[in-house]
Amino acid sequence: MDSGGILGLTGAETAGALESGEIASDEVIGAWDRAAASDDLNSWLWLPEAREQEEATGAPVAIKDIFCTEGIPTTAGSRILEGYLPPYDSTAVAKLRAAGLPVLGKTNMDEFAMGSSNENSAFGPVLNPWDRTRVPGGSSGGSAACVAGGTALWALGTDTGGSIRQPAALCGIVGLKPTYGAISRFGMIAFASSLDQCGPLTTNVTDAAMLLSILEGRDPLDSTSTGIPGGIVPPEGEDLSGLTFGVPRSFLEKGVDPGVGDVFERSLTEIESLGGTVVEVELPHAELGISAYYILAPAEASTNLSRYDGVRYGMRVEERDLVEMYEQTRSLGFGREVKRRIMLGTYALSSGYYDAYYARAQRVRTLIARDFETAFEQVDFVVTPTSPSVAFEIGEKVGDPWTMYLNDLFTVPMSLAGIPAISIPAGLSEPAGGGPELPVGLQLAAPAYGEQKLLNASIALEKSIGFEGRTGEVGR
Amino acid sequence: MNSPDAEFEAVIGLEIHVQLSTETKMFCGCRLSFGDPPNTHTCPICLGHPGVLPVPNRRAIEYALLIAAALGCEVAPSSIFHRKNYFYPDNPKAYQISQFDVPIASGGNLAGVRIHRAHLEEDAAKMIHVGTSGRIQGSDASLVDFNRAGTPLVEIVTEPDLTSGAQVREWGQLLRATVRQLGVSDVNMEEGSLRCDANVSIRPKGSDQLGTKTEMKNMNSFRFLERGIEAEIERQTGILRNGGQVVQETLHFDPATGELHPLRSKEEAHDYRYMPEPDLVPVAPDSGMLEAAAAALPELPEAREARYRDELGIQEGAARLMSVETAWAEFFEGMLESEPEIEPKVAANWLTGELAAELRRQDDISLGSSPVTPANLARLVGMVQAKRVSNASAKDVLVKMVSEGADPEQVVVGEGLEQISDSGELESIVDAVIEANPGPAGEVLGGNEKAIGALVGAVMKEAGGRVDGGEVNRLLRERLTAD
Numbered sequence: 030m031d032s033g034g035i036l037g038l039t040g041a042e043t044a045g046a047l048e049s050g051e052i053a054s055d056e057v058i059g060a061w062d063r064a065a066a067s068d069d070l071n072s073w074l075w076l077p078e079a080r081e082q083e084e085a086t087g088a089p090v091a092i093k094d095i096f097c098t099e100g101i102p103t104t105a106g107s108r109i110l111e112g113y114l115p116p117y118d119s120t121a122v123a124k125l126r127a128a129g130l131p132v133l134g135k136t137n138m139d140e141f142a143m144g145s146s147n148e149n150s151a152f153g154p155v156l157n158p159w160d161r162t163r164v165p166g167g168s169s170g171g172s173a174a175c176v177a178g179g180t181a182l183w184a185l186g187t188d189t190g191g192s193i194r195q196p197a198a199l200c201g202i203v204g205l206k207p208t209y210g211a212i213s214r215f216g217m218i219a220f221a222s223s224l225d226q227c228g229p230l231t232t233n234v235t236d237a238a239m240l241l242s243i244l245e246g247r248d249p250l251d252s253t254s255t256g257i258p259g260g261i262v263p264p265e266g267e268d269l270s271g272l273t274f275g276v277p278r279s280f281l282e283k284g285v286d287p288g289v290g291d292v293f294e295r296s297l298t299e300i301e302s303l304g305g306t307v308v309e310v311e312l313p314h315a316e317l318g319i320s321a322y323y324i325l326a327p328a329e330a331s332t333n334l335s336r337y338d339g340v341r342y343g344m345r346v347e348e349r350d351l352v353e354m355y356e357q358t359r360s361l362g363f364g365r366e367v368k369r370r371i372m373l374g375t376y377a378l379s380s381g382y383y384d385a386y387y388a389r390a391q392r393v394r395t396l397i398a399r400d401f402e403t404a405f406e407q408v409d410f411v412v413t414p415t416s417p418s419v420a421f422e423i424g425e426k427v428g429d430p431w432t433m434y435l436n437d438l439f440t441v442p443m444s445l446a447g448i449p450a451i452s453i454p455a456g457l458s459e460p461a462g463g464g465p466e467l468p469v470g471l472q473l474a475a476p477a478y479g480e481q482k483l484l485n486a487s488i489a490l491e492k493s494i495g496f497e498g499r500t501g502e503v504g505r
Numbered sequence: 506m507n508s509p510d511a512e513f514e515a516v517i518g519l520e521i522h523v524q525l526s527t528e529t530k531m532f533c534g535c536r537l538s539f540g541d542p543p544n545t546h547t548c549p550i551c552l553g554h555p556g557v558l559p560v561p562n563r564r565a566i567e568y569a570l571l572i573a574a575a576l577g578c579e580v581a582p583s584s585i586f587h588r589k590n591y592f593y594p595d596n597p598k599a600y601q602i603s604q605f606d607v608p609i610a611s612g613g614n615l616a617g618v619r620i621h622r623a624h625l626e627e628d629a630a631k632m633i634h635v636g637t638s639g640r641i642q643g644s645d646a647s648l649v650d651f652n653r654a655g656t657p658l659v660e661i662v663t664e665p666d667l668t669s670g671a672q673v674r675e676w677g678q679l680l681r682a683t684v685r686q687l688g689v690s691d692v693n694m695e696e697g698s699l700r701c702d703a704n705v706s707i708r709p710k711g712s713d714q715l716g717t718k719t720e721m722k723n724m725n726s727f728r729f730l731e732r733g734i735e736a737e738i739e740r741q742t743g744i745l746r747n748g749g750q751v752v753q754e755t756l757h758f759d760p761a762t763g764e765l766h767p768l769r770s771k772e773e774a775h776d777y778r779y780m781p782e783p784d785l786v787p788v789a790p791d792s793g794m795l796e797a798a799a800a801a802l803p804e805l806p807e808a809r810e811a812r813y814r815d816e817l818g819i820q821e822g823a824a825r826l827m828s829v830e831t832a833w834a835e836f837f838e839g840m841l842e843s844e845p846e847i848e849p850k851v852a853a854n855w856l857t858g859e860l861a862a863e864l865r866r867q868d869d870i871s872l873g874s875s876p877v878t879p880a881n882l883a884r885l886v887g888m889v890q891a892k893r894v895s896n897a898s899a900k901d902v903l904v905k906m907v908s909e910g911a912d913p914e915q916v917v918v919g920e921g922l923e924q925i926s927d928s929g930e931l932e933s934i935v936d937a938v939i940e941a942n943p944g945p946a947g948e949v950l951g952g953n954e955k956a957i958g959a960l961v962g963a964v965m966k967e968a969g970g971r972v973d974g975g976e977v978n979r980l981l982r983e984r985l986t987a988d
C-alpha cells in the first residue's frame with residue numbers, strides 16, 4: 030500500500046492492516062511523519078527529527094503540547110516553558126505508547142489552554158484548513174487543524190470549557206470530552222484542575238471510541254481519576270429509536286448565528302428521522318456558566334501557574350534579587366491572556382473577596398450540575414450547537430475578551446457539570462459575514478459515564494448525516 | 506524575673522510542627538532522609554514539575570490519626586486539603602498543600618492544656634543562603650535542597666492555656682514524649698523534626714481579654730524556648746507597665762545573647778489565598794482506620810507517670826523523668842521485667858538517682874550509650890534487696906559497671922564484697938570492736954546514743970563494708986544494753 034493509501038485509512042482500518050501484515054509499522058509511521066512534515070497551518074510545535082525503531086499497532090497520535098512527554102520539549106504554548114524537557118511521560122501518552130501508538134508530534138495550542146482561537150499561542154496562530162484566514166478554534170487548535178488538515182490521523186486534546194469540542198466543530202471533525210475523571214490527568218499540564226479533561230480529536234466516531242478505550246481508567250497517580258465503569262467497546266448504532274434528545278431552547282436564544290441555527294435544526298430533523306424523540310428541556314442556570322467559569326478556572330489557574338517562577342526549570346530572567354527575578358520572569362514569560370486570567374483568579378481568591386466570587390461561583394456550578402441531573406430524568410441526551418458561530422477570522426475577536434469567551438457558551442456548562450459531551454460535524458454553513466461554507470458542530474451531552482451511549486448515538490447520526498470532511502485541497 | 510509580677514499574667518499558645526517518620530513523602534514516593542547529599546531524594550512531584558499530581562500517603566494519615574487519638578481529638582469524618590499560596594524558592598509549587606478550615610482532628614487535651622486542632626500538611630524545602638548574613642537579604646546566593654520538600658507534617662495548635670516559660674518547657678517535653686511514644690516521629694528539635702512556635706501575650710491579671718500577641722519562631726530546644734518566652738514576658742510587661750503598646754510581630758530569640766530580634770514584618774504580610782485543593786479528594790478515614798489507631802495506642806507518658814506515682818509509689822521526680830524520657834521508662838520497665846521481685850520504688854531510685862548521678866559524673870554519658878543494661882542494674886538492686894551486698898558496696902560496684910561495663914555478680918563475687926551473713930562471724934567482729942574501743946563503748950553504756958556511730962564505722966571498716974549498717978547497729982545495741 031502506498032503512502033496515500035495508508036493516509037486514507039481510519040484508525041480501525043490501520044490497526045487491522047498492521048495486524049494482518051498488509052502494511053508494516055515503519056510504513057505507517059513513515060507515511061504519517063511525511064504528512065506531518067508537510068503541514069503549513071502551524072499545527073505543530075515539535076516533530077521528531079529521527080526515530081528509533083518503534084513497533085506500532087496503529088497510526089501515531091498527535092499530542093497537544095500540554096501533555097508531558099519524556100525528553101520531548103513540552104511548552105503548553107508558552108515562552109515560560111521554552112526549552113523545558115519533562116523527565117517523565119504523562120499517563121495518557123504512556124498508555125498510548127503501551128498500546129503501540131507512538132507520538133507523532135506535539136501540537137500547537139493556546140498558551141496553557143487559555144483561549145478559543147489558538148491566537149494565544151506564544152508560537153503563532155494556527156490556521157483553519159477550511160479557510161486559512163480563519164481560526165481553528167482553541168485551545169486544542171493544533172490538534173484539530175492537523176487532523177482536519179490531514180497531517181495526523183488523530184490527536185489528543187484537553188478540554189476545560191470547550192477546548193476539544195469547539196475546535197473540533199470549527200474544523201469539521203469529531204471531538205470528545207469524557208466525564209471528569211475518566212482519563213488520568215497525571216502529566217497533563219494543569220490549567221483548571223477541577224475542569225481539565227483529556228480527550229480525542231478524530232475524523233470519525235469509531236476512532237474516538239478506540240482512543241477513549243485505551244485512555245480511560247483509574248490511575249493511582251491521579252486521586253481524582255475514576256475510569257469509566259464497564260469500559261468502552263466499538264460503538265454500534267443504526268437508529269435512535271427509544272432515545273430522547275433534549276433541546277434547551279431558552280438557553281440557545283442567548284445567541285446562535287442564523288447559519289449555525291439552520292444546521293442545528295436540520296440535525297434535529299435528522300434525529301427524528303432516525304426514530305429519536307426531540308423535546309425541549311430547561312437548563313435555567315446554564316446561562317450563568319460563562320460567568321462562573323471565568324471565576325473558577327482563573328482562580329485555579331492562578332495557583333496552578335504559580336510554579337513557573339524561574340527557580341527550577343523553564344525560562345528565568347536573571348535579576349538582582351528574588352522578587353525582581355519572579356516579576357521579570359513571569360512578566361516576560363507569560364502572554365497577555367494568561368496574565369489576564371492570573372490577575373482575575375488572584376483577585377477572586379483574595380482575602381475578603383473569596384465568598385463573593387469563588388464560593389458563589391462554586392454554588393452556581395452546583396446549580397448547573399443539578400439542572401443537568403433534572404434534565405436527564407426526562408431525556409437521554411442534551412443537544413446544542415457546539416459553538417454559536419462557525420470559524421471566525423484571525424484577529425476578529427482577539428481584542429474583546431468577553432466576545433471571545435462567549436464562544437464557549439454552550440460547552441462550558443457540561444464542563445462545570447463534569448459530564449461527557451461530544452461534538453460531531455453536522456453540516457456546513459456560510460459565516461455570518463458571507464463567504465465559503467464552513468463546518469458546524471452538533472454537541473451531544475450525556476450523564477456522567479454515559480460515554481458508550483453517547484458514542485452509539487453519535488455513530489448513528491454520523492452515518493445518516495454523511496459529513497464528508499474536506500476533500501481535495503488538504504492531505505487526503 | 507520569671508513571672509510578670511502580681512499585676513500581669515501571660516497567655517501562651519503553641520503551634521508545634523511534627524515531621525512524621527513515614528518511609529516516603531506526603532504526596533510522592535520519595536524516601537525521607539536527614540543529612541543525605543542535597544537533592545538526592547526528589548522527583549517531578551516534589552519538585553513541582555508541570556503536570557504532576559499529589560497522591561496522599563496513607564501511612565501519614567494513619568500517623569495523624571494516632572496523634573489525634575493520643576491527644577483525645579475528634580477526627581473529622583471528611584477533612585479536606587487546601588492550597589496555601591505564596592512565592593518562595595523553598596515552596597516548589599508556590600503553594601503548600603495544607604489543611605485549612607476542615608482539619609483532620611480538632612479538640613483534645615494533654616495534661617490540662619486544650620488542643621485546638623491538628624492537621625496534615627507538607628514541609629517546605631530547605632534553603633541555604635551563601636554569604637555572611639546567613640539570610641536571604643544580603644546573601645551572595647541562595648541554594649535550595651528539596652530533600653525535605655514534601656515531608657509529611659502534623660501541625661498541632663493549642664489553645665492559649667499556658668502561662669509561663671517553665672510550663673511551656675514541661676508541657677512541650679510531655680508532648681514530645683507522647684509523640685515519640687507513638688513512634689510516629691523522631692521529634693528531634695535540633696534536626697527540625699519537631700518545631701515549636703509560641704504566641705505570647707500579656708494581660709492584667711484576671712482580665713478575660715487577650716492582649717496583643719507576638720510570635721516566637723523556631724527555637725531548637727525547649728530550654729531556649731523557655732528562656733525566650735520569659736524574656737518576652739518581661740519585655741511585654743515592661744512595655745505595658747510604662748503605658749506602651751505591644752506591637753504584633755514575629756520575634757527571634759538569640760540564646761547566646763539572650764536578646765529578642767524582630768523578624769522582618771514585610772515577610773509576613775501574606776494573603777495566602779487559600780483554595781480547596783482540586784487535585785485531592787477528601788480524607789475520609791473509615792471505621793477500620795479509626796479502630797486501628799485506637800488499638801495501636803501505647804501507654805502514654807501522662808498515664809504512665811500517674812501509674813508510676815500512684816500504683817508503684819515512685820516519687821514524683823523519678824516518675825516524671827521516667828515517663829517523659831522514653832529511654833528511662835524503657836530501662837525501668839526492662840529492670841522490672843528481668844528481676845520481677847525487686848521493689849519498683851527501689852529500682853526507680855537506683856535508676857534515676859544512683860545511676861543517673863554516676864553517668865553524669867563519668868563524662869555525662871547518656872543512658873543509651875552507657876554499658877549498663879537494665880538486667881545488670883536490676884541484678885544489683887536484687888542483691889541489695891536480698892542483703893547480699895551492702896548499699897555502700899553496691900555503689901562501688903555501680904561505678905565499675907558504668908566505667909567497665911562490668912557484670913555485678915562477677916564484681917561482687919570476684920572482689921569478695923558479699924555481705925557477711927554468718928551471724929557468728931559478724932558477732933565476733935562486733936565483740937572485738939567493743940573490746941578495742943572501751944571509751945566509746947562506755948559512753949554508749951552511759952546513755953550517749955551518738956557515740957554508737959564511731960563503733961558502727963569501726964565494725965564496717967573491719968568487715969570491709971561487707972555488712973549491713975542496720976544489722977551492725979542492732980548488734981551493738983544488743984551488746985551494750987544487755988548487761
Ligand SMILES: [Zn+2]
Nearest residue numbers: 533535548551
Ligand atoms: Zn518526590
